[in-house]
Amino acid sequence: MAEDLLKKEEMDENDELLEEDDSQKGMFMTFQIGKEFFGISISYVNEIIAMQPIAAIPEVDDYIKGLINLRGKIIPVIDVRTRFKMEPCEYTDRTCIIVIDVKTTMIGLIVEKLADVDTIAEDSIAPPPSLGRKEHEHNKYVYGLAKTEDNVTLLLDPEKLIKQDDIVAVTEESRKEEQA
Amino acid sequence: MAEEFNTESMLDMFLYESGQLLEKLEGIILEKQDADCFDDSDINEIFRVMHTIKGSSGVLMYENITKVTHKLEDVFYYLRESHPDDVPHMELVEKVLAVSDFVTGELDKLKNGDTPDGDEKQLVEDLDEFLGRLKGEIKKQGIEMPQANRHVEPTQFYITPVAGDDSHFYRISIHYRSDTQMSNLRAYSATYALKEVAEDLLYTPDDILSNEASADVIVAEGFHMLLQTKSSKEEVIALIDSSEAEEINFDELTKEEYGNALGEFGREDAMPAPQPVEAAKTDDKEAKKEGPKPGDYVVKTKEAGKGKTLAKNQPKQQSIISVNVEKMDALMDLIGELVIAEAVVLQNPDLKVPGLELSNFQKASGQLAKITTELQEVIMSMRMMPLTNVFQKMRRIVFDVSRKLGKDIELEVIGENTEVDKNIIEHITDPLMHLVRNSVDHGIEEKAEDRTSIGKPAKGKITLEAKNEGGKVYISVKDDGKGLNKEKLYQKALEKGVIENKPMSEFSEKEIFRFITLPGFSTKEEVTEYSGRGVGMDVVVKNIQSISGRLDISSVEFEGSEMTLVIPLTLAxxxxxxxxxxxxxxxxxxxxxxxxxxxxxxxxxxxxxxxxxxxxxxxxxxxxxxxxxxxxxxxxxxxxxxxxxxxxxxxxxxxxxxxxxxxxxxxxxxxxxxxxxxxxxxxxxxxxxxxxxxxxxxxxxxxxxxxxxx
Structure with a gap:
């Protein structure tokens, strides 16, 4: 019975996503890290909250900053700057957390500064050049470059950003545990 | 929409109801496993369970379930009607359990969204053969044998439920728009809704679900219902889904008119009877008349005030509602939030201004704290479930395994009403099952002679006990078998290399017993179907630890051993x-x-x-x-x-x-x-x-x- 319900909910959610995709197509939340502008498809974004105290977790990757309490929900936050292996910087009052929902996992992204919500036409998005950029590393999370007005926005794939491997590793581990 | 909704909720209902019935069935069977035969009330009960499952699986068209339950129903019908003397009780018990297993398996498939495709042929043949033998034995004794259930043509007379003084009678006709799809299902959903309030409900055409052609009839001639109820006209109207309906005629009838109208709806013998007749009897006749069709749901007379009893529901289920676990968890989470929010308010730094007079606030906050604590206790108690079901499963295991291994074992159960958090129950079922299997398989001696030669009764005994002590629950599995041999355990552990090479005297008794929980340790030489795969006890311990519990082992050689699970009452x-x-x-x-x-x-x-x-x-x-x-x-x-x-x-x-x-x-x-x-x-x-x-x-x-x- 419960499974049926769950399935139904999942389906509902998918429906919702699809619907949202139509109206939110091409809309991106853009933010600034260092000098670069980055964009995330708005369909992933749940909400934006101000910086708040983070409870650190020991023995995890350094870009996982810890846990925050989002109205009773405990969600992990990652620092996008550290994720990109940039020098960490001080959190100011412009720093904020974008809460995204990726494959039902809620995760907060710490970004230095929010920029805007932009509509980016599909034809203005170009794939990232495979050669030429200094660090190939970054290209993993960047799936496209978009020209807006006078600067270039790097479009991020949140699924890759939160590191696919992590999620897979965790589920495999838990599955193993369950089997045992 | 409406019909979709209905089939889904019907499936849920079916799964839930059948699950409950099967549990009850196993309960009866296992309780009587050692008796010589079932008594009349058990036979009636099993018959009723099979009949109900047969009926509802028929409606949902799960043919294999219908066939199997129908066969078993036949067997019990025979038992009930002709009271044969030498029924091989054990065989009967096995047959019932086999059917129950089959149906449970199919229900599981349904729950997972698969099609129930289990092959029923073998089981049906077995039952046929069994029934044939029963009858054969009777024949030899020269007693007249009644025909099997299906072939009896019961004398049909219908006894109209007694109408109370405050009953109303209505004739309802629904005319659907001519382009309405599946009007039969719409009509069915109307009857389904009305059953809730009906004391009696008749409708025509009466084969709306089983006969698809009835859809055309309904569109052409309308769908007519005759309803006897205590509800008012407005309440009844509100229940009927009027979408797609072109016209709903609603006439209130007098008692006499109603009596006359019954004839039109195919009840020849329509005189209202003065007294309600024993429910089971009516159920039976009616079921035979209507078969596993929606008609099966025709509602019986019931006492005033029991608005919702369907014919099949038992009175005691009325005070219980089943709630989705997710909703409970959500409530639990919310109350957790509330407790925290309360602390945030009451310990708010803004209040800590020196010299601030807060006596009213303190009083109010004291009250608040009291209520939240109570709320917390209530939700905790809502999540508590007795261990009865878990222990019932253990009975089944002892029964199965001891018979397979040819050991004569008696199971004593103490404290099955002890309550534990639902989450914990889910976690302990498997470990407990393993412990019980171990006791039957390894604990109790292979042969009865091994027991009698050292002065123990030939029949082995396993005691399953639960108790609640100091915020912890103790569940122990105790056997009076051969016990653990320290020397053997030590040697074995050395052989397997699961311990350091130290002389035996350096280990305490407890430590030696704990060897059996080490991974890769199994004292049984041969691997059996039930235990001894060497992945046993360490997994048990791991599972128990995952709910922050522990396993205590104590044993005296030749006298028996006792495994005790100590687990917290709640995790949350x-x-x-x-x-x-x-x-x-x-x-x-x-x-x-x-x-x-x-x-x-x-x-x-x-x-x-x-x-x-x-x-x-x-x-x-x-x-x-x-x-x-x-x-x-x-x-x-x-x-x-x-x-x-x-x-x-x-x-x-x-x-x-x-x-x-x-x-x-x-x-x-x-x-x-x-x-x-x-x-x-x-x-x-x-x-x-x-x-x-x-x-x-x-x-x-x-x-x-x-x-x-x-």
Whole structure:
């Protein structure tokens, strides 16, 4: 019975996503890290909250900053700057957390500064050049470059950003545990 | 929409009801397994269960379930009607269990969204053969044999439910628009809705579900119902889904008109009877008349005030509603939030202005605290379930395994009403099953002679006991079998290389018994179907530890052994002490704290390798500096300045250095989000009174980690 319900909910959610995709197509939340502008498809974004105290977790990757309490929900936050292996910087009052929902996992992204919500036409998005950029590393999370007005926005794939491997590793581990 | 909704809820209903019925059925069977035969009420009950499942599976068109239950129903019909003398009771018990297993299997498939495709042929043949034999035996004795259930043409007379003074009679005709799709299902949903309030309900055409052509009839001629109910006209109208309906005619009838109208609806013998007739009897006749069709749902007379009883429901289920576990969990979470929010308000720093007069606030907050505590207790008690069902499964296992192994074993069950949190029940069922199997398979002696020769009764005995003591639940599985042989265990452990090579005298009795919980250890030479795959006890222990419980083993050779699971009553809320290390708060479960001490540098022993130990009252304990282990900045480093917490888990102790104690409080345990890799030594997190997050230390994890490091 419960499974049926769950399935139904999942389906509902998918429906919702699809619907949202139509109206939110091409809309991106853009933010600034260092000098670069980055964009995330708005369909992933749940909400934006101000910086708040983070409870650190020991023995995890350094870009996982810890846990925050989002109205009773405990969600992990990652620092996008550290994720990109940039020098960490001080959190100011412009720093904020974008809460995204990726494959039902809620995760907060710490970004230095929010920029805007932009509509980016599909034809203005170009794939990232495979050669030429200094660090190939970054290209993993960047799936496209978009020209807006006078600067270039790097479009991020949140699924890759939160590191696919992590999620897979965790589920495999838990599955193993369950089997045992 | 409406019909979709209905089939779905019907399936849910079917799964739920059938599941409950099967559980009840197993209960009856196992209770009577040792008796010589079933008594009349049992036979009636089993018959009724089979009949109900047959009926509802028929409606949902699960043919294999229908066939199997129908066959068993035949068998019990025969038993009920002709009371044969020498029924092979054991065989009968096995047959019923086989059917119950089959149906359970199919229901599981349905639950997982698969099609129930189990092959019923073998089972049906077996039952046929069994029934044939029963009848054959009777024939030999020359007693006249009644025909099987289906072939009896019962004298049909219908007894109209007694109408109370406040009953109303209505004739309802629904005319659907001519382009209405599946009007039969719409009509069915109307009858389904009306059943809730009906004392009696008749409709025509009456084969709406089984006959698709009835849809055309309904569109052409309308759908007519005759309803006897205590509800008012408005209430009834509200129940009928009027979408797609072109016209609904609603006439109130007098009692006499109603009586006359019954004839039109195919009840020849329509005179209202003066007294209600025994429900089971009516049920039976009616069922035969209507078969497994929607007509099966025709509602019986019932006492005033019991608005919702369907014919099949038992009166005792009325005070119970089933709630989706997710909703319960959500409520539980919310109440957890409330407890935290309460703390945030009551300990708000804004209130701590010196000289502020707050007496009214204090009174009000006292009241609030009382209510939230009560609320918490209520939700906890809602999640508590008796162990009855779990223990019932154990009965089944003892029954199955002991018969397969040819051992004569009696199972005694004590305290099955002990209540435990639902989550915990889910976690202990498998381990308990394993322990019981072990007792039957390994515990009790192979042969009865082995028992009688040392003065024990030939029949083995297993005692399953649950009790609630001091916030913990003890569930023990005790057998009076051969017990554990320390020498053998030790030799075996050495052979398998699961222990260090030390002389036996260096291990305590408990330690030796605990060998059997080590991975890769199984004392049984041969692997049997039930146990002895060598993956057993360590998994049991692991499962139990995952709900912060433990397994105690005690045994006396030749007298028997006892395995006791000690588990907490609930997982969701624990009593904890909040401590601080550096800038991070941690929570330690109060139950695992032995003491807090301050020690000096003198009590610290440092090994050349860097390992540290603390000597307390002449005993040496391993020592963990949380700040170093978890790399926490700004924390106390000199042990004189901090506090040592002595923690105990399953008999081993560890000392942990912390900076300071903050407070003691009830902690609502939340899991660390799965995105974050599992950290050893942390079991979850929680919100503190000020909304900040604290990590919960897992003592077992800390000890394990410590052990590995060494």
């Amino acid at each position: 809320i624990i009593n904890g002490i909040v401590v601080q290390v550096g800038n991070s708060p941690f929570v330690i479960e109060t139950a695992s704290i032995k003491e807090f001490v301050r020690v000096g540098e003198d009590d610290l022993i440092q090994e050349p390798s860097g390992e540290e130990y603390i000597v307390l009252r002449g005993e040496c304990y391993p020592f963990i500096r949380l700040n170093e282990k978890y790399d926490l900045p700004d924390s106390v480093n000199k042990i004189e300045d901090g506090i040592i917490v002595v923690l105990e888990h399953e008999g081993s102790q560890v000392c942990v250095l912390i900076d300071k104690l903050l407070q003691e409080q009830e902690i609502v345990v939340k899991p660390i989000p799965p995105y974050v890799r599992k950290v050893k030594g942390l079991s979850g997190c929680t919100q503190l009174g000020d909304g900040s997050i604290a990590l919960i230390l897992d003592i077992a994890g800390l000890l394990m980690h410590d052990g590995e490091r060494r």
